[in-house]
Amino acid sequence: MTVPLLDIRNLHLAMRSFEGEAHVLNGVELCVNRGEIWGLVGESGCGKSLTGLSISRLLPEPPARYISAEITLEGRDLRALSPREMQALRGKRIGMIFQDPTTNLNPTARIGTQLVDVALAAARHDPTILPPARSRRAGARALALDMMRQVGIPDPEARMMSYPHEFSGGMRQRVLIAMALIGRPDLLIADEPTTALDVSVQAQILTLLKAMVAEHDLGVILITHNLGVVAQTCSHVAVMYAGNVVERGPVRQVIERPAHPYTRALMAAIPTRDTPRGGLQGLEGTVPDLIQPPPGCRFAPRCTRATEACRAAVPPLTPQGPGHEVACLHPVTEDAPHV
Amino acid sequence: MITFILRRLLMLVPVLVGLTVIMFAIARLLPGDPVGLAAGPNATAAERAALAAEFGLDRPVWEQYGTYVAGLVQGDFGTSLLTRRPVAADLAAYLPATLELVLAAMLLAVGLGIPLGLLTALWRNRWPDYLSQVLAIGAISMPRFFLGLLLQLCFAMWLNWLPLAGRLPIIVFPPDPITGFITIDAALTGQWDVLRTALLHLLMPALALSLSPLATIMRMMRSSTIEVMGQDYVMTARALGLPRHLILTRTIARNAVSATLTVIGLYFGWLLGGTVLVETVFDWPGLGLYATKAILSQDMMPVIGVALVIGLLFVFANLLIDLAYGLINPKVRYS
Amino acid sequence: MTDAVSVPPRPDRLARALFRFRQSRLSVIGAVMVAVVLLLAVFGPMIAPYPQDIAGAVSTAERFQPPSLAHPLGTNELGQDVLSLTLGGTRVSVLAGFGVVLIGAAIGTLVGAVAGYVGGWTDEALMRLTDLTLTIPGLILAMAIAAALGPGFQNMVLAISLSWWPGYARLVRGEVLAAREEVYVTAARALGAGPGRILFRHVLPNCVSPIIVKMSLDMGFAILTVAGLGFIGIGVRPPTPEWGTLLSTSRAYMPDYWWTAMGPGLAMFIAVFGFNLLGDGLRDSLDPKGRR
Numbered sequence: 001m002t003v004p005l006l007d008i009r010n011l012h013l014a015m016r017s018f019e020g021e022a023h024v025l026n027g028v029e030l031c032v033n034r035g036e037i038w039g040l041v042g043e044s045g046c047g048k049s050l051t052g053l054s055i056s057r058l059l060p061e062p063p064a065r066y067i068s069a070e071i072t073l074e075g076r077d078l079r080a081l082s083p084r085e086m087q088a089l090r091g092k093r094i095g096m097i098f099q100d101p102t103t104n105l106n107p108t109a110r111i112g113t114q115l116v117d118v119a120l121a122a123a124r125h126d127p128t129i130l131p132p133a134r135s136r137r138a139g140a141r142a143l144a145l146d147m148m149r150q151v152g153i154p155d156p157e158a159r160m161m162s163y164p165h166e167f168s169g170g171m172r173q174r175v176l177i178a179m180a181l182i183g184r185p186d187l188l189i190a191d192e193p194t195t196a197l198d199v200s201v202q203a204q205i206l207t208l209l210k211a212m213v214a215e216h217d218l219g220v221i222l223i224t225h226n227l228g229v230v231a232q233t234c235s236h237v238a239v240m241y242a243g244n245v246v247e248r249g250p251v252r253q254v255i256e257r258p259a260h261p262y263t264r265a266l267m268a269a270i271p272t273r274d275t276p277r278g279g280l281q282g283l284e285g286t287v288p289d290l291i292q293p294p295p296g297c298r299f300a301p302r303c304t305r306a307t308e309a310c311r312a313a314v315p316p317l318t319p320q321g322p323g324h325e326v327a328c329l330h331p332v333t334e335d336a337p338h339v
Numbered sequence: 340m341i342t343f344i345l346r347r348l349l350m351l352v353p354v355l356v357g358l359t360v361i362m363f364a365i366a367r368l369l370p371g372d373p374v375g376l377a378a379g380p381n382a383t384a385a386e387r388a389a390l391a392a393e394f395g396l397d398r399p400v401w402e403q404y405g406t407y408v409a410g411l412v413q414g415d416f417g418t419s420l421l422t423r424r425p426v427a428a429d430l431a432a433y434l435p436a437t438l439e440l441v442l443a444a445m446l447l448a449v450g451l452g453i454p455l456g457l458l459t460a461l462w463r464n465r466w467p468d469y470l471s472q473v474l475a476i477g478a479i480s481m482p483r484f485f486l487g488l489l490l491q492l493c494f495a496m497w498l499n500w501l502p503l504a505g506r507l508p509i510i511v512f513p514p515d516p517i518t519g520f521i522t523i524d525a526a527l528t529g530q531w532d533v534l535r536t537a538l539l540h541l542l543m544p545a546l547a548l549s550l551s552p553l554a555t556i557m558r559m560m561r562s563s564t565i566e567v568m569g570q571d572y573v574m575t576a577r578a579l580g581l582p583r584h585l586i587l588t589r590t591i592a593r594n595a596v597s598a599t600l601t602v603i604g605l606y607f608g609w610l611l612g613g614t615v616l617v618e619t620v621f622d623w624p625g626l627g628l629y630a631t632k633a634i635l636s637q638d639m640m641p642v643i644g645v646a647l648v649i650g651l652l653f654v655f656a657n658l659l660i661d662l663a664y665g666l667i668n669p670k671v672r673y674s
Numbered sequence: 675m676t677d678a679v680s681v682p683p684r685p686d687r688l689a690r691a692l693f694r695f696r697q698s699r700l701s702v703i704g705a706v707m708v709a710v711v712l713l714l715a716v717f718g719p720m721i722a723p724y725p726q727d728i729a730g731a732v733s734t735a736e737r738f739q740p741p742s743l744a745h746p747l748g749t750n751e752l753g754q755d756v757l758s759l760t761l762g763g764t765r766v767s768v769l770a771g772f773g774v775v776l777i778g779a780a781i782g783t784l785v786g787a788v789a790g791y792v793g794g795w796t797d798e799a800l801m802r803l804t805d806l807t808l809t810i811p812g813l814i815l816a817m818a819i820a821a822a823l824g825p826g827f828q829n830m831v832l833a834i835s836l837s838w839w840p841g842y843a844r845l846v847r848g849e850v851l852a853a854r855e856e857v858y859v860t861a862a863r864a865l866g867a868g869p870g871r872i873l874f875r876h877v878l879p880n881c882v883s884p885i886i887v888k889m890s891l892d893m894g895f896a897i898l899t900v901a902g903l904g905f906i907g908i909g910v911r912p913p914t915p916e917w918g919t920l921l922s923t924s925r926a927y928m929p930d931y932w933w934t935a936m937g938p939g940l941a942m943f944i945a946v947f948g949f950n951l952l953g954d955g956l957r958d959s960l961d962p963k964g965r966r
Contacts, residue, residue: 058578091580098578103571108593117589118579179579357806365822473700476954480947482898484905485921485939488928496929612811616902620925630814631906634821646818650810 012067039230042240095180101172112160122183170201249324417640435519437625456560478554701955707948727754728762730913748933777835782842790850891953
């Protein structure tokens, strides 16, 4: 059994706000291997972005406070690293893409400069990523051009001199992907990379991501609230609710045989051609208050199958099928009504 | 880029015209006695009549304006009663000294203001930041001429570290005027001791003139740095592992400075205005001192001439800053 | 969550602004300083130990006395008590500063309101005029106008005001442009109100807050400009004490009689410092998205 690329256990995070301290991550468990694209889905506020940021330790502490966290990257304990050691991993072993390509690029620096900067920073730790050239800068430049070609930016020689505002949204996101991958990371965390893009561009970006994974043998965490994206692109999926991973496993398993009541509700809510007018299925109730969360399963207040045992303690992840786990004391075993 | 420059130059023309209109209005149309002011308090009736005819005060206003502008274009700014020379010649003689002082002050204000602003933003809300805020307000509140006086008292009269006034000691010959800037000319001709003493003379006036804009630039830079630090692209730069010094310069500083640059143009105008006061304190032979002496003798033409020249300088300085802004912030070039 | 949207009434907004103001130690200090300065401006000549000196009395026997109990800031070349002169100068400088700011604000508000409300060519023309006035640095423009108008206190105040109004014109024009689109203006027009009435009864009262903030921020610099002109020699005639003029005459007696400069100089600094703190505090409390 090989060491997993990324292993998150027991991630408990509290965030201080005006109203009090919110227990935003309640024991997140996630395990990613190379070649896997994990979709991390859930509604807004369930903690998926925070999970991504926690891996790279990008959250300022305060207001964040880690109650407990065990995060290892190929066996290496990330929580034990000094800030300098962590900085050595960012961009080099862990790449990140954020949601809005408009605001995530430095407006006053040329694209080429931004790519070369990341490449040089990565090369300081691993000079082998640079192709042989007369100087490090020339090598970094060649690498940047190569990455731009890989992500599908036409005429990269000329585009290197452009500024971010001269690119379209889709192009900018490609640039961000190039920047995230130029350091040859092992793990890529993409936080809603297509949400701000047109549907047609979305498809292109997702295809690109899959190609990158195949090419560079990455592990990917794709954070999204769009189940369609997950079904198309991901190999595995983890469903989050109110700070917990409530179900996880291979994507076909979870989508065809959702075991957690919340997952089933999510699937049922997706309209299809056959959904009659007025037949949209929502879910009763609202997300719990994270400052005073329910003690046990956080979905219990909205769950039709909940019992006293559910309210007593958070259910652990238990196997449901091959690679398929669910955090529920009363999982559903039938197939989903539609797929 | 070229079209940007040309467009900005074209927008200058109406401004320059407007400047002359305003100056003409002040010189000729304000209540007050233009003939009396131009002729001086000791003129005879005949001299006054001659001047009235020369000014063409019986002609329609727009014709008067026309003659005025025609005169300006030919370099005729009137004659100074005090120096008995054409004002234009006086202006040319005194301009370099003022420029040298203002540029030195600008260098100090920007060269110290921007880094200090960056630093206080990085150390925000700790005691050095709080202290610098109070000091900044103090610096802005300090009258330039009083500051100059205090500097003179302290460093020239009591400690005897710096020279009291003027551009050079009387015994030192100024270098051949290549640019008119004593400092640059001395450097260009290799006269290092002249350069040294000229710099010592320049220090206190430049300090007195620059303290207030320095403080304001520092505050502006601080607030724009804080705003930039909260932007998404800074988070991305960190997430992608850029080294800290690069994040500071290329990501944070570059974006924060472009916001501060717009204010610098305004402060150039403030500096130009302030030379009047500082030059008076330090006996600095520039436009400001020239205008002050003229006012005290009720000599009108030099004052108008100085106002016109300073207005022109301000317009050109703003143009340069606009162009520099276009260089740093590429989006502006297309507006 | 409340169902109806409620806009807090004016007094409540004021109360909250006041609360925010009190939070900042510096703003409160500024307010206290300004209060002291204003008190001295009003009562200065009465509490001065040697009021006759303010009126112009000379006693050559007492020339150039260093600071002592009898004369805390010493005496000057005419034997006059520097402290009394400084106190007397407070009234002149503060009055002049107020005059400048008030007249400047009045002219600027008028120009800006008309430009913003009428729009079109009037707006263009007025804005060109505003921009042009700004191309000449304020002090120089004030000097030129003062030189053309001739000496005297009123001429000096007028001259500086004429260089001061563009800032207010721009500010008010912006506010009026924004307010013009508001529903209550359309409603007033529908009810048949003329432009003058709309401007004065509806639009302008809502602009008052930023104007007040700007006026308080400008007070300090207005006083500095007044003193600056006095230093050059434009403005009041002796024996009226004015900080700038006092400082100018004291220059000749440096360094031996340094105290003659300290009174007016420090007074200037303290007054402007107080007004700046107050102005900053007002801006931060009335406009919460402020600087910090």
